[in-house]
Amino acid sequence: xxxxxxxxxxxxxxxxxxxxxxxxxxxxxxxxxxxxxxxxxxxxxxxxxxxxxxxxxxxxxxxxxxxxxxxxxxxxxxxxxxxxxxxxxxxxxxxxxxxxxxxxxxxxxxxxxxxxxxxxxxxxxxxxxxxxxxxxxxxxxxxxxxxxxxxxxxxxxxxxxxxxxxxxxxxxxxxxxxxxxxxxxxxxxxxxxxxxxxxxxxxxxxxxxxxxxxxxxxxxxxxxxxxxxxxxxxxxxxxxxxxxxxxxxxxxxxxxxxxxxxxxxxxxxxxxxxxxxxxxxxxxxxxxxxxxxxxxxxxxxxxxxxxxxxxxxxxxxxxxxxxxxxxxxxxxxxxxxxxxxxxxxxxxxxxxxxxxxxxxxxxxxxxxxxxxxxxxxxxxxxxxxxxxxxxxxxxxxxxxxxxxxxxxxxxxxxxxxxxxxxxxxxxxxxxxxxxxxxxxxxx
Amino acid sequence: xxxxxxxxxxxxxxxxxxxxxxxxxxxxxxxxxxxxxxxxxxxxxxxxxxxxxxxxxxxxxxxxxxxxxxxxxxxxxxxxxxxxxxxxxxxxxxxxxxxxxxxxxxxxxxxxxxxxxxxxxxxxxxxxxxxxxxxxxxxxxxxxxxxxxxxxxxxxxxxxxxxxxxxxxxxxxxxxxxxxxxxxxxxxxxxxxxxxxxxxxxxxxxxxxxxxxxxxxxxxxxxxxxxxxxxxxxxxxxxxxxxxxxxxxxxxxxxxxxxxxxxxxxxxxxxxxxxxxxxxxxxxxxxxxxxxxxxxxxxxxxxxxxxxxxxxxxxxxxxxxxxxxxxxxxxxxxxxxxxxxxxxxxxxxxxxxxxxxxxxxxxxxxxxxxxxxxxxxxxxxxxxxxxxxxxxxxxxxxxxxxxxxxxxxxxxxxxxxxxxxxxxxxxxxxxxxxxxxxxxxxxxxxxxxxxxxxxxxxxxxxxxxxxxxxxxxxxxxxxxxxxxxxxxxxxxxxxxxxxxxxxxxxxxxxxxxxxxxxxxxxxxxxxxxxxxxxxxxxxxxxxxxxxx
Numbered sequence: 001x002x003x004x005x006x007x008x009x010x011x012x013x014x015x016x017x018x019x020x021x022x023x024x025x026x027x028x029x030x031x032x033x034x035x036x037x038x039x040x041x042x043x044x045x046x047x048x049x050x051x052x053x054x055x056x057x058x059x060x061x062x063x064x065x066x067x068x069x070x071x072x073x074x075x076x077x078x079x080x081x082x083x084x085x086x087x088x089x090x091x092x093x094x095x096x097x098x099x100x101x102x103x104x105x106x107x108x109x110x111x112x113x114x115x116x117x118x119x120x121x122x123x124x125x126x127x128x129x130x131x132x133x134x135x136x137x138x139x140x141x142x143x144x145x146x147x148x149x150x151x152x153x154x155x156x157x158x159x160x161x162x163x164x165x166x167x168x169x170x171x172x173x174x175x176x177x178x179x180x181x182x183x184x185x186x187x188x189x190x191x192x193x194x195x196x197x198x199x200x201x202x203x204x205x206x207x208x209x210x211x212x213x214x215x216x217x218x219x220x221x222x223x224x225x226x227x228x229x230x231x232x233x234x235x236x237x238x239x240x241x242x243x244x245x246x247x248x249x250x251x252x253x254x255x256x257x258x259x260x261x262x263x264x265x266x267x268x269x270x271x272x273x274x275x276x277x278x279x280x281x282x283x284x285x286x287x288x289x290x291x292x293x294x295x296x297x298x299x300x301x302x303x304x305x306x307x308x309x310x311x312x313x314x315x316x317x318x319x320x321x322x323x324x325x326x327x328x329x330x331x332x333x334x335x336x337x338x339x340x341x342x343x344x345x346x347x348x349x350x351x352x353x354x355x356x357x358x359x360x361x362x363x364x365x366x367x368x369x370x371x372x373x374x375x376x377x378x379x380x381x382x383x384x385x386x387x388x389x390x391x392x393x394x395x396x397x398x399x400x401x402x403x404x405x406x407x408x409x410x411x412x413x414x415x416x417x418x419x420x421x422x423x424x425x426x427x428x429x430x431x432x433x434x435x436x437x438x439x440x441x442x443x
Numbered sequence: 444x445x446x447x448x449x450x451x452x453x454x455x456x457x458x459x460x461x462x463x464x465x466x467x468x469x470x471x472x473x474x475x476x477x478x479x480x481x482x483x484x485x486x487x488x489x490x491x492x493x494x495x496x497x498x499x500x501x502x503x504x505x506x507x508x509x510x511x512x513x514x515x516x517x518x519x520x521x522x523x524x525x526x527x528x529x530x531x532x533x534x535x536x537x538x539x540x541x542x543x544x545x546x547x548x549x550x551x552x553x554x555x556x557x558x559x560x561x562x563x564x565x566x567x568x569x570x571x572x573x574x575x576x577x578x579x580x581x582x583x584x585x586x587x588x589x590x591x592x593x594x595x596x597x598x599x600x601x602x603x604x605x606x607x608x609x610x611x612x613x614x615x616x617x618x619x620x621x622x623x624x625x626x627x628x629x630x631x632x633x634x635x636x637x638x639x640x641x642x643x644x645x646x647x648x649x650x651x652x653x654x655x656x657x658x659x660x661x662x663x664x665x666x667x668x669x670x671x672x673x674x675x676x677x678x679x680x681x682x683x684x685x686x687x688x689x690x691x692x693x694x695x696x697x698x699x700x701x702x703x704x705x706x707x708x709x710x711x712x713x714x715x716x717x718x719x720x721x722x723x724x725x726x727x728x729x730x731x732x733x734x735x736x737x738x739x740x741x742x743x744x745x746x747x748x749x750x751x752x753x754x755x756x757x758x759x760x761x762x763x764x765x766x767x768x769x770x771x772x773x774x775x776x777x778x779x780x781x782x783x784x785x786x787x788x789x790x791x792x793x794x795x796x797x798x799x800x801x802x803x804x805x806x807x808x809x810x811x812x813x814x815x816x817x818x819x820x821x822x823x824x825x826x827x828x829x830x831x832x833x834x835x836x837x838x839x840x841x842x843x844x845x846x847x848x849x850x851x852x853x854x855x856x857x858x859x860x861x862x863x864x865x866x867x868x869x870x871x872x873x874x875x876x877x878x879x880x881x882x883x884x885x886x887x888x889x890x891x892x893x894x895x896x897x898x899x900x901x902x903x904x905x906x907x908x909x910x911x912x913x914x915x916x917x918x919x920x921x922x923x924x925x926x927x928x929x930x931x932x933x934x935x936x937x938x939x940x941x942x943x944x945x946x947x948x949x950x951x952x953x954x955x956x957x958x959x960x961x962x963x964x965x966x967x968x969x970x971x972x973x974x975x976x977x978x979x980x981x982x983x984x985x986x987x988x989x990x991x
Contacts, residue, residue, distance in 0.1 A: 065480065066480050066481055066482040067480040067482050067483050067485045067532075067533075068482055068485060068488070068489040069489075070480070071488055071489055071707070072489050072492075074707045075491070075492045075704050075705055075707055076492070076704070078704045078706075078707055079492055079704035082701060082702050082703075082704060083701050083702065084498050084701070084702055085498055085500050085700065085701060085702060087500060087501075090506065091502070091503055091506045094503035094505050094506040095501050095502075095503040095506070097503075097505070111650075138661050139665065316794055316798040316799055317770040317798060317799070317800070317802070317810075319770065319771075319794075319798050320791065320794075373791065375786060375791035376771075376786075377783045377786050377787055378775075378777065378778050378779060378782075378783045379769075379771065379777040379778065380777075381783075383786070383787060383790075383791065385790060385791075
């Protein structure tokens with residue numbers, strides 16, 4: 001026996017017995033490796049004890065064993081009852097999951113079919129659906145298509161072709177088309193003074209064909225052009241809980257008549273975040289100019305500038321991150337033209353003013369400031385304390401930072417590399433608590 | 444649950460029965476069981492039984508993580524009756540076995556340390572290496588290759604932003620753990636061009652989508668796209684020579700293999716695996732888990748048996764294999780409830796010192812430090828049953844081994860990583876020496892650190908390791924002698940026999956007489972008993988019991 005010298009385990013004891021006794025005992029007490037399974041009631045322990053007692057009184061002179069023999073005997077005992085490793089079905093299943101890269105299929109990194117979560121407009125309900133992805137041209141091109149729906153009978157179908165690394169990674173090209181139907185989107189009326197009690201619903205059907213091409217003249221820098229053809233249809237919202245938008249806000253541009261747009265524009269992006277999925281440091285600055293040409297009614301042509309500035313500052317070895325964001329949308333309708341409400345900037349929802357319902361505020365312009373303090377609770381799980389402030393306003397010349405709507409809150413994010421991000425935010429404002437479950441980062 | 448034998452499942456009735464049987468058994472044992480045998484202390488286990496058949500088994504990374512994090516398999520230490528380590532001899536040392544082979548570091552020439560498990564089998568550059576598989580296990584990409592001489596290797600690379608980090612760690616790790624007496628593979632740093640790689644015609648490949656298909660040159664190029672190159676455009680890699688024998692899968696850190704007759708000690712009780720905690724802590728091997736072990740059926744001298752290896756050291760020191768090591772590693776588990784709750788309820792204000800440590804940026808080093816290293820609370824990435832069962836005598840045994848390395852030896856071993864920046868060797872050596880000192884200081888404090896007992900010049904002599912390594916000033920100990928009846932495991936004090944001079948009764952003893960010396964020190968309840976036996980006219984130290 002080669003246990004520690006003062007260790008009186010039952011194994012050590014057994015190894016001091018005769019060969020005959022040892023052959024009886026291993027199933028019961030001799031081997032620590034085996035569960036003690038005595039299936040014959042309390043009679044068995046009594047018999048064992050009697051046997052043990054007798055053996056204890058046997059003359060000691062007969063024992064001539066060595067420590068090495070103790071070990072050999074224990075091995076021989078085990079050799080009599082060898083059996084194969086019984087792998088659990090859970091272990092086998094997890095091994096299969098790894099081999100087949102099944103987790104990868106729930107993310108963007110794998111070809112083939114997967115289940116795609118989320119990706120619809122806020123407050124559209126929990127959405128999921130099949131997505132098919134295929135890489136080709138030696139992984140320099142990605143084809144993707146999906147259909148997603150929610151229990152609110154919202155659906156979205158899209159097809160996308162991405163070629164992000166053309167010409168030795170100097171040129172990128174994206175083509176995207178989408179068809180969506182949101183049967184009950186909220187509308188509270190125009191402007192910052194809209195009331196929560198004025199909530200109405202409308203239906204929005206949208207078809208879009210978009211394209212984007214650009215160059216990467218330097219590391220982190222992208223400059224490009226984009227264009228799109230956009231078709232919209234607005235109808236009565238399908239719910240009995242609230243009035244339809246057309247019943248309350250018929251005079252708002254776009255409620256009764258919709259048009260098609262041709263959109264063209266340019267953008268510049270400087271993105272030096274360390275990891276776009278879970279940024280710890282760096283920044284992402286995007287400025288985009290677009291012109292929307294009304295192709296049908298000739299009433300709704302306007303210019304639009306989107307500015308989105310994000311900065312990430314980490315400390316404590318990147319275990320804590322201060323994330324800051326400033327985002328503004330400025331529009332300028334052509335003379336005697338207006339902007340239909342369904343293409344106006346909005347505030348409220350899981351990605352901006354989180355203490356307010358989705359689409360709580362509509363107007364021609366918006367500005368938003370957000371700050372988050374993120375820290376790791378454990379590997380892959382972050383907690384965040386955040387605050388948002390923002391407002392909508394009618395004319396871009398009215399831009400200022402007064403009379404901002406504010407909220408604050410906390411949230412949890414799971415964003416392990418290779419797995420889909422999940423975020424749950426609890427936000428408080430003058431309009432109560434709002435809880436958001438999302439499959440993306442707020443920013 | 445795994446199909447491996449586990450000691451964790453006891454139903455209530457079984458426990459009642461066991462409670463009835465075991466005390467009686469222990470009583471009988473005390474009446475009958477001798478404490479020492481003629482061949483004690485055993486320094487080498489007897490030859491293993493021949494193993495006829497053993498099954499290959501796989502282990503899922505996620506299963507291992509969840510099982511050890513949530514189910515916590517294996518035995519648990521009890522406060523009342525500590526479960527002492529097994530697979531140790533009566534002196535508390537680990538005998539040679541299929542797990543462990545004693546290597547005396549103090550006597551080892553530097554060249555031997557440098558050679559480790561071998562340095563004569565680096566992959567041949569005479570002809571292109573044939574890629575026979577892509578490595579899909581683990582977190583770093585790699586290939587399985589055969590060289591011109593037909594030898595097989597696993598080839599792994601560094602992360603794109605951290606050249607030399609993982610490859611150096613893997614080589615340094617195999618040398619250290621070999622020096623620490625474990626079985627490790629032969630790992631080599633290699634440097635090659637793209638032309639050195641060819642695809643064997645039958646090579647199948649499981650792509651990122653999980654599809655199995657023939658490997659194409661583009662697959663090789665894709666892997667190499669993310670591999671750092673040196674100024675000459677060559678790729679640096681770590682080539683690990685295939686371990687000989689039939690691979691049967693990893694071993695677990697609890698229970699025993701039910702199909703291996705030689706595996707008779709639950710792994711969580713093995714001293715060599717419990718003590719591995721200290722070695723892992725020293726070298727920051729936070730990824731010490733079953734998946735980084737390997738059992739292989741070998742044939743030696745015509746005998747087939749299962750040999751146990753430690754493998755994959757790419758995440759030791761400051762390396763996290765795919766990047767510099769997460770600063771959490773070694774300080775908290777992946778999922779550590781206490782610190783997580785502390786952060787939650789303090790809204791992130793709770794921040795341990797190690798979070799704020801400024802790691803020096805040295806090529807190939809990653810995040811490795813000694814300042815906030817606490818060997819008592821160091822942690823692997825997730826719980827390890829053998830590590831969690833460690834007791835002060837286990838950590839003492841291992842700390843003693845760690846302290847045997849001289850700074851020069853440490854530097855020699857670190858240099859095997861072939862760091863291009865000498866600063867890296869300096870920094871890692873210095874950090875390892877600092878961590879070594881902390882290990883000695885902490886674990887020698889938990890028990891009486893007395894060792895190397897021998898009878899010389901009419902005295903029982905020993906070494907106080909805390910004094911030897913200058914953690915303590917010389918101090919006095921008391922000794923009380925007793926006659927020890929080995930057959931009934933009982934001591935009878937010898938009147939007036941105190942101190943470390945051999946009493947006359949002992950000097951006059953006959954062969955096969957045993958004596959026990961209780962050693963204590965004022966101001967501490969820690970104590971130990973040293974057992975002596977007269978054999979062939981000489982007094983020899985036959986056993987040591989340590990109490991804390």
